Amino acid sequence: MSTELDLRWFGPLPKQLTFLRSPAREAVYAGGFGSGKTLSGGFKALLAALEHPGTVGLVGRQTYGALRDNTQKVLLEGDDKPPIIPPELVATRSEKGGTSVTLHNGSEILFRSFQDWNETKLLGPNYGFVYVDELTECTEKVWLAFLSRLRHPAGPEQAWGTTNPNGHDWVWRRFHPDSGQAESDTLLVHAPSEENVHLSDTYMAWLRSQQPEWQKRYVDANFDTAAGQIWDEWNRTVHVVPPFEVPYQWTRFESLDHGRRNPTAVLWWAVDPEGNLIVCDGYYEPGLVEQHATAIKTTRGERKWPPIVADPQVFTRGFDGQCVNDEYQRHGIQLQAAANDVAAGLNRVSEWLTRRAGEVFPDWHPYAGTLGPDEQGAPRLYVIDTPGTQDLRREIPDYRWRDLSPSQADKTDEPEEPRKKDDHACDALRYGVMSRARPWAPAPLRTDDDPRERRQLSVGLRDRSF
Numbered sequence: 001m002s003t004e005l006d007l008r009w010f011g012p013l014p015k016q017l018t019f020l021r022s023p024a025r026e027a028v029y030a031g032g033f034g035s036g037k038t039l040s041g042g043f044k045a046l047l048a049a050l051e052h053p054g055t056v057g058l059v060g061r062q063t064y065g066a067l068r069d070n071t072q073k074v075l076l077e078g079d080d081k082p083p084i085i086p087p088e089l090v091a092t093r094s095e096k097g098g099t100s101v102t103l104h105n106g107s108e109i110l111f112r113s114f115q116d117w118n119e120t121k122l123l124g125p126n127y128g129f130v131y132v133d134e135l136t137e138c139t140e141k142v143w144l145a146f147l148s149r150l151r152h153p154a155g156p157e158q159a160w161g162t163t164n165p166n167g168h169d170w171v172w173r174r175f176h177p178d179s180g181q182a183e184s185d186t187l188l189v190h191a192p193s194e195e196n197v198h199l200s201d202t203y204m205a206w207l208r209s210q211q212p213e214w215q216k217r218y219v220d221a222n223f224d225t226a227a228g229q230i231w232d233e234w235n236r237t238v239h240v241v242p243p244f245e246v247p248y249q250w251t252r253f254e255s256l257d258h259g260r261r262n263p264t265a266v267l268w269w270a271v272d273p274e275g276n277l278i279v280c281d282g283y284y285e286p287g288l289v290e291q292h293a294t295a296i297k298t299t300r301g302e303r304k305w306p307p308i309v310a311d312p313q314v315f316t317r318g319f320d321g322q323c324v325n326d327e328y329q330r331h332g333i334q335l336q337a338a339a340n341d342v343a344a345g346l347n348r349v350s351e352w353l354t355r356r357a358g359e360v361f362p363d364w365h366p367y368a369g370t371l372g373p374d375e376q377g378a379p380r381l382y383v384i385d386t387p388g389t390q391d392l393r394r395e396i397p398d399y400r401w402r403d404l405s406p407s408q409a410d411k412t413d414e415p416e417e418p419r420k421k422d423d424h425a426c427d428a429l430r431y432g433v434m435s436r437a438r439p440w441a442p443a444p445l446r447t448d449d450d451p452r453e454r455r456q457l458s459v460g461l462r463d464r465s466f
């Protein structure tokens, strides 16, 4: 039948459009409260059912209550808006084993919760598409089982989910580019609540008045939120910037954490004219000094570089009188010892990551000239989203304090220590930052009171140009 639908109330938002149009086999719309998750997932289901007559699709959610009261309701009955699936498209409706509807074009949509799901049910029919609302509530096992059933001849053989992020769980690993293990043919759309311009100002203001940690997960839709994070100031949407041409004249330096058995991590830094630190590139490989040196020289190109700020251990001589530094030197790479006070370094990185009230974002940042969507101001340290910085971006949110054993938990005067696990790029970050002045160092006395200029001066004093 022809589809003379009045869907004018649905003006897809840019991120919703990307999601709706994506041909990826697996897609996730990770969003904040009210960011239009259910609407995106629901409309993708309607489009799939209309474009693939005779297909069978499943719309699911972990708990039966949430399925009935929210997801299914938004699709079939309408909540505060008309139903996503216009009643005039529905030929029959059945309540056997859960609600299902058949459209006039022969497509069938089943609504199911996974609460009392078992293998037989799961391995039941073949599906043309599967939509899971609040995906992080279900297990990867369920998701994989659905993928294995995506073989209805009518197509489109796509599965998608919409969800609030839930830390570094299976959804993050499977879909997030920072996990380094994202599956191929997957799409992740990230939508903070602000993405939905249809939300009322009052509701948005309420969301933004909640606890910062809560906002990070439920409003910013950030995956980097689990207890014990050392750098919990880290907020991907603020600190990670899309690649841009870094002007040649900006100050550069490098930092290195040498791994004997572990990977060696190198970071390439730039300092913008306002003194902001930008990690532009990185290297992260196990191997011999010779290999590292070759890689470093390739990334360096023609430019002259000062000695690399490195883990002081590289200067420690073994019983044979040799040290790692000698090896780098043999390959034409000069090193210089970094300050290696761990506590001070961790703290210093936090200072650089901290956002300052009233501080606007630099002009090369997507939030240029603003205080950011939540008006919390700009930090001073950024990481460019290039493949080279991937290990750094993966390690930072996973860098955790060592858990105190129950017997130690009350010894609150115990110094806190990082858990020893994949912290090579974090160490290189610490060395790099420790080679700089403090980000908000008190300004030297001056009559001029333009804060920007003052900052430039205080940082400029430390930044020799190479």
Ligand SMILES: Nc1ncnc2c1ncn2[C@@H]1O[C@H](COP(=O)(O)OP(=O)(O)O)[C@@H](O)[C@H]1O
Binding pocket: 009, 010, 011, 012, 013, 016, 031, 032, 033, 034, 035, 036, 037, 038, 039, 040, 080, 081, 196, 198, 199
């Ligand atoms: N593109 C859109 N056009 C009109 N209203 C929208 C659109 N996207 C979302 N909404 C409305 O915004 C509100 C939140 O959307 P919803 O999909 O329920 O968000 P979530 O599932 O992320 O909490 C609902 O009232 C919904 O109708």
Ligand SMILES: [Mg+2]
Binding pocket: 037, 038, 039, 070
């Ligand atoms: Mg929803």
